[in-house]
Amino acid sequence: MMATLAFHAPKTLDEAIALLAVDPRAIPLAGGTDLIVQLRSDRLEPSAIIDLKRIEKLSGVRRHGDGFAIGAATPCTALKEDAELAAAWPGVVEAANLIGSVQVRNRATMAGNLCNASPAADSVPALVAAGATCLVVGTGGEREVPVKDIPTGPGKTSLKPGEVVAEIRLPGRVGGEGDAYLRSIPRTEMDIAVVGAGANLAFGPDGTCTAARIAVGAVAPTVVLVNEAGEALVGTRLDDTALEKMAEAVRSACNPIDDKRGTVEYRTAMAGVLAKRVVAIARDRAGEKA
Amino acid sequence: MSKLQVSTTINGDPQEFLCDPDTTLLDALREELGLTGSKEGCGSGDCGACTVILDGKMVCSCLVLAGEAEGRQVNTIEGVAEGGELHPVQSNFLELGALQCGFCTPGFIVAAKALLDRDPNPSETEIRYWLAGNLCRCTGYDKIVRAVQDAAAELRQERTPA
Numbered sequence: 001m002m003a004t005l006a007f008h009a010p011k012t013l014d015e016a017i018a019l020l021a022v023d024p025r026a027i028p029l030a031g032g033t034d035l036i037v038q039l040r041s042d043r044l045e046p047s048a049i050i051d052l053k054r055i056e057k058l059s060g061v062r063r064h065g066d067g068f069a070i071g072a073a074t075p076c077t078a079l080k081e082d083a084e085l086a087a088a089w090p091g092v093v094e095a096a097n098l099i100g101s102v103q104v105r106n107r108a109t110m111a112g113n114l115c116n117a118s119p120a121a122d123s124v125p126a127l128v129a130a131g132a133t134c135l136v137v138g139t140g141g142e143r144e145v146p147v148k149d150i151p152t153g154p155g156k157t158s159l160k161p162g163e164v165v166a167e168i169r170l171p172g173r174v175g176g177e178g179d180a181y182l183r184s185i186p187r188t189e190m191d192i193a194v195v196g197a198g199a200n201l202a203f204g205p206d207g208t209c210t211a212a213r214i215a216v217g218a219v220a221p222t223v224v225l226v227n228e229a230g231e232a233l234v235g236t237r238l239d240d241t242a243l244e245k246m247a248e249a250v251r252s253a254c255n256p257i258d259d260k261r262g263t264v265e266y267r268t269a270m271a272g273v274l275a276k277r278v279v280a281i282a283r284d285r286a287g288e289k290a
Numbered sequence: 291m292s293k294l295q296v297s298t299t300i301n302g303d304p305q306e307f308l309c310d311p312d313t314t315l316l317d318a319l320r321e322e323l324g325l326t327g328s329k330e331g332c333g334s335g336d337c338g339a340c341t342v343i344l345d346g347k348m349v350c351s352c353l354v355l356a357g358e359a360e361g362r363q364v365n366t367i368e369g370v371a372e373g374g375e376l377h378p379v380q381s382n383f384l385e386l387g388a389l390q391c392g393f394c395t396p397g398f399i400v401a402a403k404a405l406l407d408r409d410p411n412p413s414e415t416e417i418r419y420w421l422a423g424n425l426c427r428c429t430g431y432d433k434i435v436r437a438v439q440d441a442a443a444e445l446r447q448e449r450t451p452a
Contacts, residue, residue, distance in 0.1 A: 007294055007311035007357040029355070036353045037334045039312060049311065051358060077347070101423020103401070104335050106347040107354070189422035190336070 006048040012055060013137060013166060019050050020162045021139045028052050028164045030073050031107035033100060034116040058166060061085050066172025069135070072111035072165050076123075077102070079110075089170055090285060091179030091198060091278070095126035098183060101190055111165045117151040120193040120218035124151065126181035128215035128225050129198035132170050138163035148215070151222040176203045176210075178285030180278040183217070184270050186261075193218045194262040197250070197274035199282040201233070209233045214246065214279070216271050219254040226253040229275065238283055246279065247272035298359040300325070301369030309356040316340045318356035319366060327367035327396045331425065338424035341397040342366045348404045350423075367396035370403055378441040378451065379403050385452035388437035390428035398424045402438045410446050414439065 006026075010016045020026050025047035029035055038044040052058050058071040061082040068085050076096040080086055086093045096110050099122050110123045114134070128148040136145050139162055147168065150157050159165070179200040185191035196217035202210045212230035217223045228249035236242035256267040293308040300323065307322040319325040319342070331337035333352050340351040343365035370377045379402045382388070389395045398421065405412055405420045412420065417438050418431070426434060443449045 004292075005311045006292075007355065009357065009360065032355065032358075033335055033353050036314070036355065040314075040333060049355070051355075053358070075347075100335065101338065102420055103338055103341055103348050103350045103423045104353070106344075106349050189419060 004047065007051070008048060009051040009054045013058065013164075016050050016052060016055060016164065017137060017139060017162065019048065020164065023048050024161050026050055030109040030112040030115075031075060032112075033104050033108040034112060034118075052164070064169055068170045068172075070110060070168045070170070072109060072167055074109055074111075076105040076108050076110065085170075088173040089126075089130060089179055091181045091200070091282065092123065092126045092130055092132070092170065095181035095183075095196075095198065096123040098122045098181075110168055114147060114150050114168070115157055115159065115165055117153070117155050117157050117222075118192075119151075119154055119221055119223065120196065121151075121223070122181070122183055122193055122196055122217070124223045125196045125198035125215040125217040126179065127168065127170075127198075128223050129181070129200040129213045130170055130179055131200065131213060132168055134165045135167045135169065136163050137166045142166070144169070148223065148225050153221045174202075176205070176286050177201065178282040178288070180281035180285065182274050182278050182281070184262075184274060192261065195219055195256075195267050195270040195274055197271060197278045199275065199278040201279065201282040201286055203283070203286050207237050209236055209238060212246075212279075214250060214275055216250055216253065216275065219256040219267050219271050221255070224253050226250050226275075229253070233279065238279065243276055243279065247276050250275040294357045296356055296360050298362055298364055300364045301366060307356075311355070311357060313356045314352050315342070315344075315354040315356045315359050315364070316351035318359070319351060319364075322356075325366055325368050329393050329396060331393065331397075336423075336425065337394070337397070338401060338421075339394050339397040341400045341424065343400065343404060348401055365400075367400050370399055377403060378444040379406065379438065381452040382437040382441040382444065383434070386433050386437040386440065388429060388433040389426075394424060394426045394428075398426065398434055402434075402441065405438070406442050406445055410442055412438075412442065 027046040053073045058073040062069045113121045132147045181198040183193035183196040212233040214229035229246045232245040251272045254268040329339040331339035335350045335353045342351045
């Protein structure tokens with residue numbers, strides 16, 4: 001229990017940034033499904049909580065150029081309600097909707113999932129595979145940062161003091177592209193990923209893979225974008241040799257912990273298995289949108 | 291620490307209360323407003339015993355700060371029965387014995403009603419996934435799922451009230 005704690009619910013992002021700037025121990029609150037647990041267990045002892053949910057432009061999904069901008073305070077369940085987003089980026093929307101329960105997903109946000117910086121965050125491998133960026137805003141102005149550059153270790157981010165992720169941006173879609181995310185857990189719901197894998201693929205008219213991004217979670221201190229895995233697929237038609245080379249690259253990129261959820265060997269082997277499965281789903285989805 | 295004054299609507303009635311900035315909505319409901327139907331099981335969003343409806347969406351009230359409820363609509367287990375008449379989810383829980391100790395029951399009933407409010411004819415799989423965030427350590431889930439199915443049938447007027 002902290003001695004003094006203030007609660008602010010600003011109506012504008014400028015007000016939120018100003019509140020964070022004057023108080024280095026103030027923290028932004030989005031869905032709260034991680035933050036409030038950490039607050040209650042005294043793992044976080046902030047001086048002020050800045051609720052972002054009253055800031056209108058941080059709630060909801062907007063069109064941004066050819067793509068999408070998802071406000072930092074948008075709950076995961078709201079992503080499913082945007083039919084265009086769900087059709088363009090099913091892997092991202094599904095990943096965000098694997099987190100916790102319905103109760104949790106009605107509150108939890110992808111920006112919070114990212115900034116909580118758990119290596120096992122479900123939405124992050126999907127976002128990294130998608131090539132998503134985020135709009136980071138602070139007193140020094142705003143900058144667009146690849147999602148993959150935000151987490152720097154368990155619970156740690158590259159955000160500077162006073163900065164917040166204001167929105168997550170996904171590119172627009174053309175035909176012949178598809179994405180997918182899967183995770184391995186011992187049960188079917190309500191668990192933390194032992195391994196997670198995301199894929200985002202593009203194909204030419206003849207079925208040759210023209211671009212591929214493969215990202216894995218819970219197998220290293222941060223989500224990992226495995227460049228060699230994507231490169232193993234580009235220029236191929238995803239034959240067995242290419243798929244095995246991709247899976248081997250994924251396994252080589254793993255540096256997991258050994259814990260009650262999974263051993264190093266299990267996580268490493270499963271990363272390769274899940275990568276093959278998400279590539280297959282992403283390919284099918286690309287075919288449907290050809 | 292200075293108290294927050296919160297004005298909110300609970301089960302349709304305007305309510306005002308004072309709380310500390312780190313008080314959860316669950317603690318405010320139970321300790322400031324005397325609405326002790328919502329339970330604290332885990333306090334970390336895993337068990338769903340504290341499930342309430344916040345602006346139409348079901349959430350764990352242990353993971354909501356009371357200050358966040360300012361100007362919002364909160365619906366709790368206390369508002370599920372209307373005018374002394376049990377909701378079909380409640381009467382079917384009783385009829386089928388879908389509870390033993392009862393600690394998880396308010397959360398299950400609020401969550402099950404939220405499901406049936408949006409989908410009067412969910413499949414068993416949909417019911418099970420929807421209720422995945424509600425844990426029961428007594429009866430097992432089979433009777434709970436069947437009570438929800440019977441309540442759904444009753445609401446669709448395919449069977450007579452329990």
